[in-house]
Amino acid sequence: MANHRLEALIVRTDTPLIKAIELMTRAAEKILLAVDDDGRFIGVMTDYDIRYAILDKLSLNDPIEKMISTNPVVGRVGMTNAEIIELIERTRCFQIPIVDGDGHLVDIRFIREFMHHLVCPSEVVAVVMAGGLGARLRPLTEHTPKPLLRIGGEPILFIMLDRLLSDGFTKIYLTLCYKSQMIMDTIQAVPRYQDKVHFIIEKEPLGTAGSLSLLPVKPSAPFLVINADLLTDVPLGEMRRFHGVEDNVITMATKRETYVMPYGVAEIADGRVLSLREKPEFTLFVNAGAYILSPQVLDLIGGGVRIDMPDVVNMLLENEMRVGSFPIHEDWIDIGTPEQYDQARSKRVGPAFAEASAQWA
Known part of the structure; x- marks a missing residue:
């Protein structure tokens, strides 16, 4: 897999929670991407999933398998920027994994790539x-x-x-x-x-x-x-x-x-x-x-x-x-x-x- 920013976010389902926290902190992207041994996309683990696990008092040594969201919003290979922007605005998802027709993970797009096209609140x-x-x-x-x-x-x-x-x-x-x-x-x-x-x-x-x-x-x-x-x-x-x-x-x-x-x-x-x-x-x-x-x-x-x-x-x-x-x-x-x-x-x-x-x- 040649996409280096993607490689930093890849995890397996048997990854311990403590390791997932370390990987997410290091990558600073608020998301991890779970794949199987053939590179097929399984689901995502977000910053929220980690926090919910902490609230549930799960052990830091527990595998993340049951913490992964297996039905996330995804984009498809060939989508235009306009289509990805529409998907972000409609779903309020800030990271969009891109998969091909065989379900292999090939890329991920982030909201920051499109901020100049999006309308944000005037005051925070x-x-x-x-x-x-x-x-x-x-x-x-x-x-x-x-x-x-x-x-x-x-x-x-x-x-x-x-x-x-x-x-x-x-x-x-x-x-x-x-x-x-x-x-x-x-x-x-x-x-x-x-x-x-x-x-x-x-x-x-x-x-x-x-x-x-x-x-x-x-x-x-x-x-x-x-x-x-x-x-x-x-x-x-x-x-x-x-x-x-x-x-x-x-x-x-x-x-x-x-x-x-x-x-x-x-x-x-x-x-x-x-x-x-x-x-x-x-x-x-x-x-x-x-x-x-x-x-x-x-x-x-x-x-x-x-x-x-x-x-x-x-x-x-x-x-x-x-x-x-x-x-x-x-x-x-x-x-x-x-x-x-x-x-x-x-x-x-x-x-x-x-x-x-x-x-x-």
């Missing part, structure tokens, strides 16, 4: 929460706000903003409170942020959701809310599209973590021991500090009222509204303590930027 909004005191990082934050602490020679906030712009976000709001003028002066001195980054000033701290009531215009489409102190390779544009596919009101990024209890755990009822587990492991999904919100969520947030995102999520759940999880397997560091800051400085999370198709929802 992100709100970056950058108003915190950074109290746990003192004394580092006594004179420098946490978003301006440096990693690899540049402020944490610059890393976040550059990532968002590369992921297709076209309008970014920074919510500020502590040392807001210092942050504004720093951002306004950088030409690449001109006309793209806008400021929302909190007169007093409003929590991780309260400042959303200060948005000058209600977004017309789902938008991102993210903490400014995250370093991550999570494809945030892809998370926005996932939100639309799942028809959620809020989608929150979650990280699967395993904790080992250092003691034996007894289950007790009526003073009797029912079972004893020695140093059991618990798998939990933790909040990763990034959310996609549908615009109607803003109707629940009162102006000038302090409220945090967990409060909003619980409010939606009480009203039986759809809250979804976007499970992440990518690098993720929450810079909240001196130890986490040191970790981030020693292991700078490398950018694995989402493709331009992240502008679609």
Whole structure:
């Protein structure tokens, strides 16, 4: 098979999930293509399939056979560009495998090849929460706000903003409170942020959701809310599209973590021991500090009222509204303590930027 970009995406059905994650991360195409020994196309494994497998708590050593979508959208050899564009627009598929009459995989076409022919939303909004005191990082934050602490020679906030712009976000709001003028002066001195980054000033701290009531215009489409102190390779544009596919009101990024209890755990009822587990492991999904919100969520947030995102999520759940999880397997560091800051400085999370198709929802 002479098509090198195709070769990088080929997998067999017995490939372990952990290997599939490695291959997809390395290829940065959000898709793998399963073929049999004769090169006949079997199906695809997408970024979504991996995340669903994580949600289902499948083992990383499980083969991907049952995770593959065996009836994907495909194109045929000989299709014109116009026909492929029509297929992309009709199906909302960003990658189109091309097969011949015998079912052999011969090529793959990506949406980025046709972006100049496609109509994308005029604004893709992100709100970056950058108003915190950074109290746990003192004394580092006594004179420098946490978003301006440096990693690899540049402020944490610059890393976040550059990532968002590369992921297709076209309008970014920074919510500020502590040392807001210092942050504004720093951002306004950088030409690449001109006309793209806008400021929302909190007169007093409003929590991780309260400042959303200060948005000058209600977004017309789902938008991102993210903490400014995250370093991550999570494809945030892809998370926005996932939100639309799942028809959620809020989608929150979650990280699967395993904790080992250092003691034996007894289950007790009526003073009797029912079972004893020695140093059991618990798998939990933790909040990763990034959310996609549908615009109607803003109707629940009162102006000038302090409220945090967990409060909003619980409010939606009480009203039986759809809250979804976007499970992440990518690098993720929450810079909240001196130890986490040191970790981030020693292991700078490398950018694995989402493709331009992240502008679609």
